[in-house]
Amino acid sequence: MNKQEIPDIIISRLPIYLRALRHIQGEGKLITSSQELGASVGISAAQIRKDLSQFGEFGKQGTGYDITFLIDQLREILKVERVWNVAVVGMGDMGHALARYQGFSDRGFRVAIVFDNDPAKIGGQVGHFVVRDTKEIVTAIRKSGIKVAMLCVPAAAAQEVTNLLMEAGVKAILNYAPISLSVPAGVRVQYLDPSIGLQRMTYYLD
Amino acid sequence: MNKQEIPDIIISRLPIYLRALRHIQGEGKLITSSQELGASVGISAAQIRKDLSQFGEFGKQGTGYDITFLIDQLREILKVERVWNVAVVGMGDMGHALARYQGFSDRGFRVAIVFDNDPAKIGGQVGHFVVRDTKEIVTAIRKSGIKVAMLCVPAAAAQEVTNLLMEAGVKAILNYAPISLSVPAGVRVQYLDPSIGLQRMTYYLD
Numbered sequence: 001m002n003k004q005e006i007p008d009i010i011i012s013r014l015p016i017y018l019r020a021l022r023h024i025q026g027e028g029k030l031i032t033s034s035q036e037l038g039a040s041v042g043i044s045a046a047q048i049r050k051d052l053s054q055f056g057e058f059g060k061q062g063t064g065y066d067i068t069f070l071i072d073q074l075r076e077i078l079k080v081e082r083v084w085n086v087a088v089v090g091m092g093d094m095g096h097a098l099a100r101y102q103g104f105s106d107r108g109f110r111v112a113i114v115f116d117n118d119p120a121k122i123g124g125q126v127g128h129f130v131v132r133d134t135k136e137i138v139t140a141i142r143k144s145g146i147k148v149a150m151l152c153v154p155a156a157a158a159q160e161v162t163n164l165l166m167e168a169g170v171k172a173i174l175n176y177a178p179i180s181l182s183v184p185a186g187v188r189v190q191y192l193d194p195s196i197g198l199q200r201m202t203y204y205l206d
Numbered sequence: 207m208n209k210q211e212i213p214d215i216i217i218s219r220l221p222i223y224l225r226a227l228r229h230i231q232g233e234g235k236l237i238t239s240s241q242e243l244g245a246s247v248g249i250s251a252a253q254i255r256k257d258l259s260q261f262g263e264f265g266k267q268g269t270g271y272d273i274t275f276l277i278d279q280l281r282e283i284l285k286v287e288r289v290w291n292v293a294v295v296g297m298g299d300m301g302h303a304l305a306r307y308q309g310f311s312d313r314g315f316r317v318a319i320v321f322d323n324d325p326a327k328i329g330g331q332v333g334h335f336v337v338r339d340t341k342e343i344v345t346a347i348r349k350s351g352i353k354v355a356m357l358c359v360p361a362a363a364a365q366e367v368t369n370l371l372m373e374a375g376v377k378a379i380l381n382y383a384p385i386s387l388s389v390p391a392g393v394r395v396q397y398l399d400p401s402i403g404l405q406r407m408t409y410y411l412d
Contacts, residue, residue, distance in 0.1 A: 015405035016397075020386055023361075041386045079408040086404070093303035098400065100299050103384050107401040108408065147411055148404060155229075172407035174400060178309050180226055180247045188410050190403040191222075194304065194380060195313040197396040198292070198354060199221035201378035202285045202314065204394055205353055 010051045016041050017048065018074040019107075025067045033064040080108025087141055087170070089134060089161050090152035091116040091126055094176050098150050100127040109148070113140060117157075134161065141168035148172045155179040216257045222247050223254065224280040225313075231273045239270040286314025293347055293376070295367050296358035297322040297337055300382050304356050306333040315354070319346060323363075340367065347374035354378045361385040 020040045024032050034045035034052075041048075052058050052070075055077055059065040075081040086109050088095050099114050114126055117134040124131050132140060141149075149170045153161050158177035165173060171187050178193045226246045230238050240251035240258075247254075258264050258276075261283055265271035281287040292315050294301050305320050320332055323340040330337050338346060347355075355376045359367050364383035371379060377393050384399045 011409050012406050014409070015402040016386065018405070019384060019399070019402065023385060040388075042388075077409065078405050079411060080405055084404070084408060093306050097299035097303045101400065103399075103401055104404075107384075107405070109401060109404050148407070150400070171411055172404070174403045174407075178225060178313075179229060180222065182246075182248075188407040190406055192398050192400065192403055193225070193309075194307065194356070194398065195309055195315060196221040196225065197380045197398055198290070198310075198315050198378070199224070199284050199286055199313070200218050200396055201354070201380075201394040202290060203217050203220070203283065205285060205290075205377055 006054050010054060013043065013047075013051055014074055014078055016043075017051075018071065018078065018080075021067055021071050021074070025071065030067055031064045032067050032070075034059075037065070075108070078108070082108065084109050084148050085112035085144060085146045086110065087112065087137075087146050087149040087165075088114045088152060089116075089137065089149060089165070090154075090157075090177075091118070091121050091131055092152060092154075095150070095152035096126055098152065098176075099129055111150075112144065112146060117153075134164070137161070137164040138168045141165070141170060146170065148174075150174040150176065151181075152176045212260050216260060219249065219253075219257055220280055220284055222249075223257075224277065224284065224286075227273055227277050227280070231277065236273055237270045238273050238276075240265070243271070281314070284314070288314065290315050290354050291318035291350060291352045292316065293318065293343075293352050293355040293371075294320045294358060295322075295340060295343065295355060295371070296360075296363075296383075297324070297327050297332055298358060298360075301356070301358035302332055304358065304382075305335055317356075318350065318352060321346075323359075340370070343367070343370040344374045347371070347376060352376065354380075356380045356382065357387075358382045 020037055034048045038045040038048050058070050088099050088111055091114060099111055114129045115132045115134045115137055121131050122133045147170055149165050151173050155178050158179045162181045173189045175181055175189050175191050181189050183189055226243055240254045244251040244254050264276050264279060294305050294317055297320060305317055320335045321338045321340045321343055327337045328339045353376055355371050357364060357379050361384050364385050368387045379395045381387055381395055381397050387395050389395055
């Protein structure tokens with residue numbers, strides 16, 4: 001299977017399916033259907049079958065999906081059967097919340113190092129972490145081999161910090177800063193600017 | 207122009223254009239091009255022209271876009287030329303961060319009321335707000351006419367709180383809880399689960 005051939009939009013739905021499958025599994029079920037899964041995520045059963053068929057045969061007509069098997073397959077496809085160490089840059093309210101966030105465990109991620117450029121914060125404690133100086137980003141991240149970062153700095157600092165993360169070898173950024181980042185080809189960015197999320201909905205309101 | 211005719215995917219890009227235009231405006235420029243705008247958001251100039259053409263004629267071939275005019279038009283299309291009051295439910299780390307977030311001003315939103323169900327938090331202060339009891343959601347939100355909410359409660363409580371928000375008349379939810387929500391037709395949900403954002407990128411990593 002060639003990665004280039006599977007559209008981004010399909011990949012973007014797989015984590016939603018995975019999360020829903022775990023939820024259904026948590027209810028004690030062993031088998032699910034594309035109908036049940038679809039109802040729980042608001043996506044049509046046909047779309048789900050089509051999406052999953054890109055990666056192989058995960059269920060049989062009439063018998064449904066073995067939940068544990070499908071979860072394992074999706075984790076492997078998304079490469080979250082392993083645990084990725086993640087750097088968090090910017091220890092304001094949002095970075096603070098992410099450094100202490102309990103929701104990453106069991107979903108493939110672990111915050112491993114946190115940075116800030118404020119002398120009043122550097123060396124201090126956030127959750128289990130001692131805050132490192134952003135000046136150490138390149139050396140510390142290179143040393144640890146971290147490929148994933150969450151960016152929670154103000155917009156004005158975001159591109160500069162991104163450049164450091166690129167130099168450090170980071171390949172994926174979850175960006176909370178309210179600005180579009182410029183990154184080299186092959187580097188992924190996902191944007192979690194809350195104002196953008198809100199503005200995507202107000203268009204539809206009366 | 208019929209709202210049903212414009213695909214969601216186009217609407218979802220407009221806030222990105224708006225944010226980038228403001229950034230370019232902040233650099234002191236008065237005129238921009240689809241090329242410049244495209245470079246700053248990582249979207250092709252042709253796509254931007256096509257997206258904007260859905261809503262009218264905003265620029266002329268060869269002269270570019272008047273930035274102030276295009277910003278005003280986009281704000282009007284997205285209905286963020288006004289200010290929407292927003293409720294935040296769940297005063298954990300993430301809700302706390304959102305209640306204090308400075309990035310909503312000037313982008314169409316203002317946190318107006320915050321809720322939690324923890325007796326230790328109810329009546330306490332978060333930022334400028336006194337934390338209200340989640341039991342008051344329906345009456346308080348109905349009274350204030352709020353249509354937009356940010357949901358920061360644990361996954362196990364998210365659907366129950368969503369049901370209250372629906373009863374209160376909320377029509378748009380920015381959901382930080384790691385769970386798909388079931389909402390009636392006509393209600394919009396945007397998901398900001400950080401693990402989903404991360405899982406959408408690891409697929410592409412080596």
